[in-house]
Amino acid sequence: MDKPPLTVLLAGPRGFCAGVERAIEIVERALQKFGPPVYVRHEIVHNRYVVEGLEAKGAVFVENLTEVPEGVPVIFSAHGVPKHVPAEAEARHLFYLDATCPLVSKVHREAERHERVGHQVILIGHAGHPEVIGTMGQLPEGAILLVESVEDAEVVQVDDPDQLAFITQTTLSVDDTAEMIGILQRRFPNINGPKKEDICYATTNRQQAVKAIAPKSEALLVVGAPNSSNSQRLVEVARKLGCERAMLVQRASSIDWAALEGVSRLGITAGASAPEVLVEEVIAACRERFTVTIREITVTAENVQFKLPKILSETALSA
Numbered sequence: 001m002d003k004p005p006l007t008v009l010l011a012g013p014r015g016f017c018a019g020v021e022r023a024i025e026i027v028e029r030a031l032q033k034f035g036p037p038v039y040v041r042h043e044i045v046h047n048r049y050v051v052e053g054l055e056a057k058g059a060v061f062v063e064n065l066t067e068v069p070e071g072v073p074v075i076f077s078a079h080g081v082p083k084h085v086p087a088e089a090e091a092r093h094l095f096y097l098d099a100t101c102p103l104v105s106k107v108h109r110e111a112e113r114h115e116r117v118g119h120q121v122i123l124i125g126h127a128g129h130p131e132v133i134g135t136m137g138q139l140p141e142g143a144i145l146l147v148e149s150v151e152d153a154e155v156v157q158v159d160d161p162d163q164l165a166f167i168t169q170t171t172l173s174v175d176d177t178a179e180m181i182g183i184l185q186r187r188f189p190n191i192n193g194p195k196k197e198d199i200c201y202a203t204t205n206r207q208q209a210v211k212a213i214a215p216k217s218e219a220l221l222v223v224g225a226p227n228s229s230n231s232q233r234l235v236e237v238a239r240k241l242g243c244e245r246a247m248l249v250q251r252a253s254s255i256d257w258a259a260l261e262g263v264s265r266l267g268i269t270a271g272a273s274a275p276e277v278l279v280e281e282v283i284a285a286c287r288e289r290f291t292v293t294i295r296e297i298t299v300t301a302e303n304v305q306f307k308l309p310k311i312l313s314e315t316a317l318s319a
Helices: 018-034 048-057 084-091 102-116 130-136 150-155 174-187 201-216 229-240 276-289 314-318
Strands: 005-012 038-041 059-062 074-076 096-098 120-124 144-147 164-168 219-223 246-249 265-270 291-298
Touching (some): 005 201, 005 276, 018 074, 048 059, 102 130, 102 164, 120 174, 150 174, 229 246, 276 291
Parallel strands (some): 005 265, 038 059, 074 096, 120 144
């Protein structure tokens, strides 16, 4: 029996960003330099496939520093940590490496700068997300007001509208965040914002790529993890553009084939913490059921790279 035809619209850019690549490389190089085990506080990035691959090499993932024994290195995840975490590590004389994405660290420094000049800070983000916990933990408790929605933006109460600033989580919906910022600027005309937006280049680019393929797709698969904010936003962006059958899949085995019944044009992308091997796995699974034609639609090229900590540089590893 002939397989039905399927055109796969493959979004570009997709998958790993520079911050994720750097964080994973920090763990791999630490294992190479110090030997296993190397402890990691929280998932280094939000992807089980990646985490399990690093566990197989000797990484141990924990949620609290109390689970880290003496005498082993510990790495902080790409999402960033509150200030009390490195302080606790130093108090215990633990050797730690910080794999926080440099673009998240930029937001941390903005929060500190605003506090120094007397600004009250509004953070646009999702409560409970590790990045938000880390960012709010850069300042004393209560110093940052969290805004999660347009409704929050309309009612948030501030101490002094003329001494106010906003920052944002790096993995938000570009359009939703712009709407919230617009409300804050209408309510507080003198509010200070970042010189360059806080939503990271990778989040923005992946959302733009979904916007390019979603209107042409009858269904769309986002390869990513349920706890990955940027992956969840890709699903939302696709649905807002009319692709109602947009869904998150962790890997090929979790695809709901019944939901793809009758589809002849399928969009595929991946969140910033999902490796390309999982995209290839999904396409291979499609080939088992369909005669697949691939059209790659790329909206921009990415060439961002971030430096590793000096202790993990090639020179340091060979010493």
